[in-house]
Amino acid sequence: METTIDRSNPNRIIEVLAAFLKLGLTSFGGPIAHLGYFREEFVVRRKWVKDEAFADIVALCQFLPGPASSQVGFVLGVSRGGGLLGGIAAWTAFTLPSAILLLAFAFGAANFSGPMGQGIIHGLKLVAVAVVAQALWGMARTLTPDRTRIGIALAAVAGAVFLDTAVGQLGAIAGGAVLGTLFCRDTNAPPGHHLDFQVRRRSAAAALALFAILFLVPPFMHGMGNHALRLFEAFYRSGALVFGGGHVVLPLLETAVVGPGWVSHEAFLAGYGAAQAVPGPLFTFAAYLGAVAVPEPNGVTGATIALIALSLPGLLLVYGTLPFWDGLRRRPTAQAAMKGTNAAVVGILAAAFYSPVWTSAVLMPLDFFLALAGFLLLIVWKTPPWAVVLALAAVGAISAI
Template sequence: MKSSTEAVTVDEAAPRGSAGEVFRAFLKLGLTSFGGPIAHLGYFRDELVTRRKWTDEAGYADLVALCQFLPGPASSQVGFALGLLRGGPLGAFAAWAAFTLPSALLLLLFAFGAAAFEGPLGAGLIHGLKIVAVAVVAQAVWGMARALAPDRERASIALAAVLIVILPAGPIGQISAIVIGGLAGLWLCRRGPAPTTGHLTFAVPKRVGIAALALFFLLLFLLPVISAALSSQGLALFDSFYRAGSLVFGGGHVVLPLLEAEVVRPGWVSEDAFLAGYGAAQAVPGPLFTFAAYLGAVMRPEPDGIAGAAIGLVAIFLPGFLLLIGALPFWDAFRARPLAQAAMRGANAAVVGILGAALYDPVWTSAILSPYDFALALTGFVLLTVWRAPPWSVVALLAASGIGLNLL
């Protein structure tokens, strides 16, 4: 078995590429990767492991396990790491930019055009997109509950998380639910398969990993203090998106309740605009975290527009990448600890409860206003979960149905 130091040493004979090669490969993926993070990981494997052979199956599986363990957007973290492996730091940035920008630009265009959606057609479209959000979040809750809360102990943690989130609404309730879920996991969730070890091949020195982790925590705790002291809306915006990106366990859809607490409750973005943008985000390829570009653009306090979109996009991805860089030198040693695994099982179960609470409020309460709305949402849910329909097709169908209902 390799030691943790050996596990992050790059084979000198391993092929290396240029940042341009990485950008071209990930731009193709950014334009064609529909279907959410699990589908993205399949696209990555086909293109970069099977066809281009940037790494082997064991190394890819190990990388996926790491990124699913950490908070943050798992598919983007995997892409960032593959870019780092192939092209160094510039390759990592190229991978993120190429995979992220296509969907971010599409959502930015939607944000700029959203103000033009007035009258019956526009109102129907916005309502249809809000119904899409119901179907998509219900699918996410269903799938995550089966994977992350399959037994009595974790189902109970998920239920407790719902109650915790409902009582002190907002970020405090969500953070408390994750922390309490992790502590409960130490007690209730110690059973589980032993992790495999020894496949990572990244030359990340421990001092770099420690510096990345230190920066992650410094930004997490100091940004709220600095933004309040300077009364800077730009820093407050960066802080809100950074905090949301720091707490996303279990999948990209979990960012919905976190962002809702950060931007809707303070009045920066209306609830209707928030849910319409989330529905539109299901129709574009690439990572769901690009929803932040839309939110930054439709903010009412400045900075908004392109500046707001850029701030939101960088801030929401940054914590996941800092944690990834920080974890690479220590991953094998850390994940071998049973208590760490138990805590993460409890935290992931709590995430199911957080997303379940968001399914009711604001998603359901804002979108389901009649029996017809319920029928449309149920149709979308069945299409996604049973028929495995592409999300973009469900978005198109329900958006058109929302227009039709509004006209009738």
Template sequence: MAGSERPAHTPQGSPGEVFRAFLKLGVSAFGGPIAHLGYFRDEFVTRRRWVDEAGYADLVALCQFLPGPASSQVGFALGLMRAGPLGALAAWTAFTLPSAILLILFAAGASAFESGIGAAIVHGLKIVAVAVVAQAVFGMARSLCPDRTRATIAVVAVVAAAALAGSLGQIAAILMGGLAGLWFCRADAAALPPIPMVPVSRTAGLVALAVFAALLILLPVFAAMGPAANAAGPVALFDAFYRAGSLVFGGGHVVLPLLQAFVVEPGWASDDAFLAGYGAAQAVPGPLFTFAAYLGAIASPQGYGLPGAVIGLVAISLPGLLLVVAALPFWDEFRRRVTAQAAMRGANAAVVGILGAALYDPVFVSAVRGPADFALALAGFVALVVWKAPPWTVVLASALASIAIA
């Protein structure tokens, strides 16, 4: 079947059915991408039986392999299989919209958080970011760096990200991790079972891949034609978020350092506003990538408001969704290759290192001003990791504690 089209896949549901199912999850699925995948399994494998266990597991494996938000990509693929392209769009929209609206409202009211109790709440949100990112580093290190080889790759990635500031260091670390994985991580290659039939033809996959590559290459060119290299024009804004979505392996919290490099370093948003929004994103349901809606709304000195939020949200999500369509017809053959498995093991270990570097700067150095802040961040970390507290409760407790400290 290497050179032939896949058999046609007949959708069994409607876009409206898909939208309603995912809207319920969009307003209730707290806890980050791993928790979201659990919600999806319960809803679509166990309860609705849209896909079987093996098919769902393979969708999850594909989306964790690709750049982009894994939970949104899995939801997009489930909607595609259930109701075709309109079903895919309905799934993404319904799952993404609730949290995006809440973060846009937070951006609109940002001026109310510049002093007094509002400033204390913002500081509490920044401390929450310390706890949440530390939890992410801890959990990812346990699963993605379980041996000496991958732990070493992660440490070298920290050095690379610290030595080369901005996105250059992060991209170099990922490439280094992939090359190191090719050399040192082949022994762990596993035999994999075949996957179920996919609902995308190879032609459609190649078209999606061409669109992805064309945007990645041409957007920086068009953005450079703007009035200034550091101006947050609409094309430059779209380019920054699109590149972040194209390069973020692992999804979820890993997008933090990339967005910091693409949005904060050019001066489109301050460190304080960036971390406050990131903390607020922990308190809302749905995918963490809706943080881009907040950043798009506040980007540039005057702020773009709703148009900027739409640009940020669409641009950061688009590459991951294009790659899902591009990869589905070829995934079964590609994932069996020893070299592919080895490279991704190394790249994933490097991602842990990049997130570890971001935990220190900008997250820790921007939020922790003294012993009381450190104690509050540590308490949040223990609540998340040991007590398994929902993130929104940690957000609320940290905000109240920050008000009390202030």
């Protein structure tokens, strides 16, 4: 992909900000829908890139951990804006609208203490059941299409269930990569076109080094007693391990914030349900979690730390990989490892669907009916997620009266 950008021209940055702010305000439907919005806006309408280049950008972002739609937007911003500043502008404009909405929900969540408020919260938890079931259904069909990858997914379920910690999830991902390398090889190199993002290798190497430092150093600093550092480390680690899309972050964040008691199960699932009703990337759920977490820092400060920490590893990795991707994507070993990793994340999401999503929300036959109805509305009738959120929250409020 060719870039003929005047790096000193701020008009390109303003153009990137305006384009992605529009999408940040209107892009409902989750990561897959976001890619459709991006293609329509930047390939068809604005003609920033060609279809072939767009497909290769999507492949890169699916290959790496992190929020795929936000990473695609970041790469498009780098390309159009002529460098890192363009990528930051794209990510900021696409992310802020939903982050602000979820921060507002976090501040208002304390008002949901009466019977009607609790009914709304329970309705949002049922939304989480329907949405995670939809994500699990779609990902299983795409990422585990054969017996080998189904077996890898089942092994990941076992690892996530019987070793219910971050170590179990990391082991499942690493094990999936190893099994994929051994059993999912395909000797045909993936088709594609030459990509040139004009990112210097030195800058890319610095981004990769920073990713590694932030991943390896903070865990050894827990003894300092700084909760802001622990909050950053927990969200950064989760963001560094999210393969397969935004919904896979659910089990990682549940382990990171519910496990140590920073956020309750009820508040976690209510926020996750509310996140389905806002446009933009699902990773802005982190803003809600950082705002409601205890002890301090929380509120706006906690939301900022959590949101940046969750998104940063994926952005560092994609920026650091841009100059090397053209050669790496053609290697059968890398493709096989990714197939195994993707199958493993299906298993991790399946384990999270059972606990805490299902066990915390489905408490009676009516709950099962409402969750099933929400799932069918999403899968069969293609109802927008925000409409399902409003419907189940309203039913929850009415049933609590």
